[in-house]
Every structure is written in C-alpha cells, then in structure tokens.
Amino acid sequence: xxxxxxxxxxxxxxxxxxxxxxxxxxxxxxxxxxxxxxxxxxxxxxxxxxxxxxxxxxxxxxxxxxxxxxxxxxxxxxxxxxxxxxxxxxxxxxxxxxxxxxxxxxxxxxxxxxxxxxxxxxxxxxxxxxxxxxxxxxxxxxxxxxxxxxxxxxxxxxxxxxxxxxxxxxxxxxxxxxxxxxxxxxxxxxxxxxxxxx
Numbered sequence: 304x305x306x307x308x309x310x311x312x313x314x315x316x317x318x319x320x321x322x323x324x325x326x327x328x329x330x331x332x333x334x335x336x337x338x339x340x341x342x343x344x345x346x347x348x349x350x351x352x353x354x355x356x357x358x359x360x361x362x363x364x365x366x367x368x369x370x371x372x373x374x375x376x377x378x379x380x381x382x383x384x385x386x387x388x389x390x391x392x393x394x395x396x397x398x399x400x401x402x403x404x405x406x407x408x409x410x411x412x413x414x415x416x417x418x419x420x421x422x423x424x425x426x427x428x429x430x431x432x433x434x435x436x437x438x439x440x441x442x443x444x445x446x447x448x449x450x451x452x453x454x455x456x457x458x459x460x461x462x463x464x465x466x467x468x469x470x471x472x473x474x475x476x477x478x479x480x481x482x483x484x485x486x487x488x489x490x491x492x493x494x495x496x497x498x499x500x501x
Contacts, residue, residue, distance in 0.1 A: 304436040305471035306401070306409070309374050311440035312464035313397055315448075316381055316457055320390040338391065342398060349403040357404045358411060364479025366408035369400035371471035378468055381461035390457075412478055415485035 325331040357366045377393030413421050446452045447460055455463070 304432055305371070305467065305474050307433045307436035308440045309371070309464065309467050309471050310397065310401065311437055312444065312460065312467065313374060313377060313394055315444050316385075316461060317390050317394045319457055320385070320387045324387045338394075342395060345395065345399055346402050349399055350407075354404050354407045358407060362479075363408045363411045363482050364476070366404050367412075367475040367479045368472060369408075370397060370405035371468060371475050373397045373400055375465065375468040375472060378461045378464045382458050382465070385457035385461060408479075412482045415482060415489065 321331060321334055325334050357369075373393075373396045377397050380389050381393050413425060416424070444460070447455045447463055453459075
C-alpha cells in the first residue's frame with residue numbers, strides 16, 4: 304500500500320516543479336526525455352551491479368528499507384528546499400532503489416510462501432491494493448493542494464508526505480522481520496536455534 308501511495312507524492316512534486324520550470328510542451332518533453340534516459344541508465348547499472356550483492360550481503364529485510372528511507376530523506380530535502388534540482392535528486396534517489404534493489408527484495412519475500420498463497424495474495428495486492436493506494440494518494444493530494452481545500456504549496460506537501468514515508472519505513476521493517484522468521488521456520492532446527500540466539 305505505502306509502496307504505491309508514497310511515490311505518488313514524489314511524482315506530484317516532481318511534475319509540479321518541472322511544469323513551473325519548463326513552460327512550453329517542447330521544453331517539458333525534452334526535460335522528461337533526458338530525465339527518463341538518465342534514470343533508466345542508472346537503474347540498469349544499479350540492477351546489474353548491486354541487486355545480487357545487496358540481497359546476499361545486506362539481506363532482504365534491510366534492502367526493503369532502501370526505497371522508503373530514500374523517500375523520507377527526499378521529502379525532508381524538498382520540504383526544506385522545494386526547488387527543481389532538489390526534487391530531481393530526490394526523485395532519482397527514491398526511484399533508483401524502488402525499481403531495482405527494493406523491487407528484488409520485495410519479490411524475494413514471496414519465496415517463503417506456498418505457491419497457492421502466492422497466486423492468491425500477489426494478484427490481490429497488485430490488482431487491488433496498489434490501485435486503491437493510488438486512489439487514496441490522489442484524494443489526499445487533492446485535499447492538500449486543491450484551491451477549494453488547503454491549497455498547499457510544494458514545501459508543505461513534501462512535509463505532509465513525511466508521516467506516510469515513515470509509515471512505509473515501518474511497514475518495510477516489519478515485512479523484512481516477518482520474512483526472516485519465515486525463512487528461519489523453513490531452515491533446519493540448528494539454524495532456527497542460531498536465529499533465536501541472534
């Protein structure tokens with residue numbers, strides 16, 4: 304839920320700052336194309352260079368914290384300095400792990416569930432929960448920014464997103480902890496005792 308809700312705040316702020324900086328369609332298209340090319344290349348390099356290493360050395364649980372922590376830092380930076388360069392940096396810092404190492408760690412959490420559970424739960428999450436979260440994000444953003452409601456600017460919206468990012472950090476931490484327990488339950492009795500001692 305938070306994986307889809309929180310990035311919508313980031314995307315809103317990114318688009319808002321870009322539209323204010325690039326007032327013509329041509330300039331906006333050129334900016335978005337350049338940003339997309341850089342983000343795509345960076346994601347490719349990160350996926351190839353870091354994903355396996357992070358999952359193996361850092362672990363699934365800690366890797367799950369990468370995207371929410373980057374979101375949290377990004378919103379704090381945008382709240383303090385709501386400028387296009389800061390917003391571009393925050394968007395890259397959040398999106399890079401979310402589409403690479405975080406995504407791999409998230410998919411790895413399904414490996415401890417049975418096949419029948421995966422088919423039922425994964426489809427429900429991806430078809431209902433994700434869309435529901437994005438709908439809620441849209442309503443919250445409408446309430447925060449709409450002229451008939453609070454009409455907040457970029458800085459206030461960024462600070463308003465911080466509690467949601469904190470909730471995502473907590474949820475990711477809990478999922479990582481549950482994944483570790485599920486892995487331990489599948490392990491040998493000796494490995495389970497070692498996990499309990501840790």
